[in-house]
Amino acid sequence: MDDTFLISITTFVYFAAALFFLIAVVWERRGIQRFATAVVAAGFILHTAAIILRWVLSYRLGIGHAPLSNFYESMVFFSWSLACVLFFAQRRFGNGLVGTILSLFAFFILAYVSLSGRVDARIQPLIPALQSNWLISHVVSAFLAYACFALSFGAGVFYLITAKVKGRLTERLPSPDFFDDLAYRTISVGFLLLTIGIMTGAVWADTAWGRYWGWDPKETWSLITWFLYGAYLHARLVRGWRGTGMAVISILGFVAVIFTYLGVNYILSGLHSYM
Amino acid sequence: MRTVYKILASARLAIFLFLLLAATSLVGTLIQQGLPRERYMDLYGPGLTSILAWFDAFDLYHSWWFTALLFFLAVNVVVCNARRIPRIVRQALSPLQNGDDSIFRSAPVRRTLESTRPIDEIRTKARRLLHSLGGEPAVTAREGRIYLTTQRGRYSRLGTVAIHGSILLILAGGLIGAIWGFAGQMMITEGTRTNTVNLYDGGTKTIPFEIGCDDFSVTFYENGMPKEYRSDMTIFERGGTVLSATIRVNDPLRYRGLKFCQATYGIAEASDFTVAVHDTTTGQEQVLTLGLMKKTLLPSGEVSFAAARFIPDFQGRGPALLGVLLRPGQPHDIFWLFRGEPVEHGGHTFEFQDFTARFYTGIQVGSDPGVPLVWAGFILLLLGLTVSLFGVHRRLWVRITPAAEGAEIAIAADPGKNKQGLETRLDEACREAFMV
Numbered sequence: 001m002d003d004t005f006l007i008s009i010t011t012f013v014y015f016a017a018a019l020f021f022l023i024a025v026v027w028e029r030r031g032i033q034r035f036a037t038a039v040v041a042a043g044f045i046l047h048t049a050a051i052i053l054r055w056v057l058s059y060r061l062g063i064g065h066a067p068l069s070n071f072y073e074s075m076v077f078f079s080w081s082l083a084c085v086l087f088f089a090q091r092r093f094g095n096g097l098v099g100t101i102l103s104l105f106a107f108f109i110l111a112y113v114s115l116s117g118r119v120d121a122r123i124q125p126l127i128p129a130l131q132s133n134w135l136i137s138h139v140v141s142a143f144l145a146y147a148c149f150a151l152s153f154g155a156g157v158f159y160l161i162t163a164k165v166k167g168r169l170t171e172r173l174p175s176p177d178f179f180d181d182l183a184y185r186t187i188s189v190g191f192l193l194l195t196i197g198i199m200t201g202a203v204w205a206d207t208a209w210g211r212y213w214g215w216d217p218k219e220t221w222s223l224i225t226w227f228l229y230g231a232y233l234h235a236r237l238v239r240g241w242r243g244t245g246m247a248v249i250s251i252l253g254f255v256a257v258i259f260t261y262l263g264v265n266y267i268l269s270g271l272h273s274y275m
Numbered sequence: 276m277r278t279v280y281k282i283l284a285s286a287r288l289a290i291f292l293f294l295l296l297a298a299t300s301l302v303g304t305l306i307q308q309g310l311p312r313e314r315y316m317d318l319y320g321p322g323l324t325s326i327l328a329w330f331d332a333f334d335l336y337h338s339w340w341f342t343a344l345l346f347f348l349a350v351n352v353v354v355c356n357a358r359r360i361p362r363i364v365r366q367a368l369s370p371l372q373n374g375d376d377s378i379f380r381s382a383p384v385r386r387t388l389e390s391t392r393p394i395d396e397i398r399t400k401a402r403r404l405l406h407s408l409g410g411e412p413a414v415t416a417r418e419g420r421i422y423l424t425t426q427r428g429r430y431s432r433l434g435t436v437a438i439h440g441s442i443l444l445i446l447a448g449g450l451i452g453a454i455w456g457f458a459g460q461m462m463i464t465e466g467t468r469t470n471t472v473n474l475y476d477g478g479t480k481t482i483p484f485e486i487g488c489d490d491f492s493v494t495f496y497e498n499g500m501p502k503e504y505r506s507d508m509t510i511f512e513r514g515g516t517v518l519s520a521t522i523r524v525n526d527p528l529r530y531r532g533l534k535f536c537q538a539t540y541g542i543a544e545a546s547d548f549t550v551a552v553h554d555t556t557t558g559q560e561q562v563l564t565l566g567l568m569k570k571t572l573l574p575s576g577e578v579s580f581a582a583a584r585f586i587p588d589f590q591g592r593g594p595a596l597l598g599v600l601l602r603p604g605q606p607h608d609i610f611w612l613f614r615g616e617p618v619e620h621g622g623h624t625f626e627f628q629d630f631t632a633r634f635y636t637g638i639q640v641g642s643d644p645g646v647p648l649v650w651a652g653f654i655l656l657l658l659g660l661t662v663s664l665f666g667v668h669r670r671l672w673v674r675i676t677p678a679a680e681g682a683e684i685a686i687a688a689d690p691g692k693n694k695q696g697l698e699t700r701l702d703e704a705c706r707e708a709f710m711v
């Protein structure tokens with residue numbers, strides 16, 4: 001059996017979970033929400049198994065390394081991080097919309113890598129620059145941060161929807177304050193993780209390239225993202241800002257995250273071209 | 276002067292600087308940094324190039340104005356925190372004061388209850404309630420009233436001090452590195468040694484010892500991806516060998532405060548080019564080993580062949596050899612031979628098979644005395660963020676005012692974070708203790 005097969009099953013499981021979460025929100029059923037969480041858990045087990053299997057397979061090929069080394073593997077891990085954050089966030093915030101946002105993200109990412117046929121899923125050996133003990137901590141912290149920011153992006157969007165649109169459907173959704181708070185809390189955790197990601201990257205760059213910071217596009221974009229969320233946290237904690245402006249920053253922040261992750265590789269050139 | 280101080284001390288300036296640094300950093304990723312001047316002329320034309328050059332847009336992150344923005348950020352951090360730190364430290368280190376009645380009107384969370392139980396019982400219950408929410412309370416009595424106070428997590432207030440201190444450490448480390456550090460490359464051909472570094476800023480620097488490359492090798496995986504770049508190096512000092520070490524990517528050599536990292540490689544010299552020549556009429560085949568510019572007579576006895584030039588990588592197509600076919604009474608036939616690709620010329624098939632290369636290794640050399648400060652800043656930043664994120668400074672006050680029958684109980688709380696959570700727990704605890 002092949003790990004990509006497990007990933008395609010996981011894709012459908014996450015899609016089902018997203019549907020159940022949505023049903024739970026619209027019809028306000030706690031039981032369905034618990035069931036949806038269980039569905040994500042099942043998907044998460046499959047997903048984890050796929051990652052471990054790929055890890056094992058790479059050793060069988062004689063090029064053993066953690067499956068965090070190319071675009072396919074990073075997308076699979078991004079999706080895994082989203083599911084991971086889902087459990088914590090669902091527990092902490094309770095509302096099924098949190099699960100809907102995260103499982104939809106997790107689904108779309110897996111759907112792109114496993115169904116579009118455009119992503120090379122072959123296991124490849126590790127190029128010299130990636131042969132480092134820092135690989136795992138750097139990638140794990142960065143993607144967990146991205147996953148938190150995906151949720152804060154969703155929270156920002158739903159803040160704008162619930163604050164600006166009044167209708168029968170938005171009545172079923174939590175209040176704008178809930179989304180404001182959700183964005184703030186996930187950004188706080190994401191900011192810590194992003195900081196860890198940048199730091200581990202800097203320490204790694206110091207051994208690999210002889211400098212901890214070189215204004216390479218990926219480094220610079222991670223700093224741009226850090227500045228944006230830093231501005232968000234100061235605005236919130238020191239100035240007490242809330243509402244529309246903050247929702248807009250949490251959306252812009254995620255645009256910067258996506259650019260850090262993908263835009264730098266596809267639009268700009270730099271040292272991180274392998275991801 | 277007061278307005279300048281007020282601006283420098285404001286969090287608004289911090290937010291503004293963050294957004295401005297984000298925006299300007301973004302510009303630096305759109306304009307490629309550090310290209311030769313002619314490339315910019317091609318890209319932007321002379322007019323725009325000179326405007327961009329005036330703004331230092333081609334070395335934006337080291338420009339005077341970007342440095343000035345970072346400097347303002349540092350000043351902002353210092354002034355902002357100088358104003359706030361005394362209060363923060365006081366709150367973090369001093370025990371909670373009680374007895375100021377205004378807190379029962381101003382605290383973010385307030386409750387007033389009445390109980391008809393005896394005063395001693397009320398006091399015990401209030402003590403237990405505070406104990407469950409914030410730890411053992413301090414109890415005082417004044418003007419016939421009983422005051423109980425408790426707090427927990429007060430040290431988490433120091434998180435913000437650590438965070439802002441760490442930013443200053445990192446900026447200071449960067450500044451020290453920029454002033455007293457250097458970075459450059461050494462190109463060392465196998466079998467040679469040097470003590471000259473070509474600095475990235477231009478110019479050269481002589482280091483106090485020599486470093487030589489004994490051997491460079493690159494290995495590939497089966498699919499052609501690079502597996503390892505490896506330079507076997509020796510350091511020479513005062514005429515003798517000091518140490519031998521291998522430098523790989525992610526495995527640098529450190530010596531006398533300098534760090535040597537594997538950065539690049541190339542072919543310094545190539546010789547012994549082997550070319551297989553197949554005579555299409557006679558079917559004879561011969562493998563020639565050639566040097567550059569030395570002609571060899573082919574077996575037919577009439578035609579000679581010579582290699583005129585070698586290029587290690589011809590426009591991304593790999594190593595190429597310029598072949599010249601010399602035929603008496605005819606013009607020379609000149610053609611490029613790519614490794615492993617046979618071509619036919621003048622009744623012969625030529626295939627460039629292999630060559631012996633002498634590599635050079637490109638070693639990045641640098642020293643950065645600011646690095647320890649940056650690492651210290653990283654650790655402090657991590658501690659500060661963790662404490663600020665997960666720590667909560669919660670403060671609670673209770674005042675018991677005896678009434679004709681029982682007492683009035685006023686509760687005030689500053690939850691620090693998660694006001695709703697504390698309110699829920701407080702109301703539950705009140706219900707349990709006083710059955711209201």
